[in-house]
Amino acid sequence: MYGSLAGWRAYAAARGDNAPTAANDGTATAALVRGSDMIRLRYVANLLPGYGVDFVPAGSDLPLVEEGAYIAASLELANPGFFSKTYTAAEQKVLTEVKGIKWTVTGEAAGTYSAMPVSTLIEALFAPYIFDRDAAGFMFQALGSNA
Numbered sequence: 001m002y003g004s005l006a007g008w009r010a011y012a013a014a015r016g017d018n019a020p021t022a023a024n025d026g027t028a029t030a031a032l033v034r035g036s037d038m039i040r041l042r043y044v045a046n047l048l049p050g051y052g053v054d055f056v057p058a059g060s061d062l063p064l065v066e067e068g069a070y071i072a073a074s075l076e077l078a079n080p081g082f083f084s085k086t087y088t089a090a091e092q093k094v095l096t097e098v099k100g101i102k103w104t105v106t107g108e109a110a111g112t113y114s115a116m117p118v119s120t121l122i123e124a125l126f127a128p129y130i131f132d133r134d135a136a137g138f139m140f141q142a143l144g145s146n147a
Contacts, residue, residue, distance in 0.1 A: 002036040002053070002069035003062075005029055011062070011070045019077055028077065035072030038083040039065055042113060043122070046130040055129070064129060068122050075119060083117055 003011075005028055009020045020028050044053060044065055053065045060067065075082045096102050 001033050002039060003066040005032060008032055008070045008073055012074060017074060023077060031077035032069065032073040034076040034083065036069040038072050039068045042116065043068060043126045043130055048129055048131060051129045064125065068125055071119060071122050085117055
């Protein structure tokens with residue numbers, strides 16, 4: 001688990017969100033664990049070299065990973081299981097025509113994380129510090145003697 005229950009409650013309270021404080025310790029801890037799991041699996045696994053779990057971006061007072069976990073935990077507390085949804089291909093499209101029954105794909109339907117729920121705030125937080133697994137040549141970044 002990234003961060004602490006006390007740290008998350010202070011982070012949320014500073015932003016006008018008292019939900020982590022209002023929740024009992026068991027419920028809040030479970031949300032923080034689920035939020036941390038999502039950050040670990042989606043973002044920490046893709047951090048660029050030189051950016052570890054203790055990296056603190058300029059202008060921030062918290063490690064990147066800890067802040068991300070707090071944001072994710074708030075989403076998990078409000079909607080348990082938010083980041084662990086099971087999707088089918090049918091759920092990734094929208095009905096756009098009724099008479100001819102036409103479905104249109106919404107968003108990017110291909111890629112490593114295309115069926116994973118996304119927080120735009122977390123995406124923006126991590127964008128400068130992670131690899132794009134779907135970028136051309138992603139798996140070739142470690143080749144060579146100077147890798």
